[in-house]
Amino acid sequence: MRRLVLLLCLLLVPVLSPGIPARADEFVPGTEDLPLMPGLTPVAGSSLVFDKPEGRIVEAQAKGNLTHDAVARFYVQTLPQLGWSAAGTNLWRREGERLKLEYRGPDGNLTVGFTLSPLPQ
Secondary structure (H helix, E strand, C coil): CHHHHHHHHHHHHHHHCCCCCCCCCEECCCCCCCEECCCEEECCCCCEEEEECCEEEEEEEEEECCCHHHHHHHHHHHHHHHCCEEEECCEEEECCEEEEEEEECCCCCEEEEEEEEECCC
């Protein structure tokens, strides 16, 4: 069910969000439900995945010739459609999980860090 909702949301993003590149065809490494923005490429060897009884922990990085604003806008518009709620600057929460986005480097040579972890209890 989650994958069906994800697919439908990704198909609607270009229709509802002019100026954003076409739908994401890939996912952040280590996930099956967190879209990787078109134009971002996974950084080889940067992903780390742990499955714990409390939930999964995923760390990954992706790089691209994009601006911080474009990437932030993509995720601000996409993540709520996938059930994520804003929980602070570059922080999101959904169903017991927290997602943190980190931006490093200048526009045009941007690296985005994704950290997915269980919410603290």
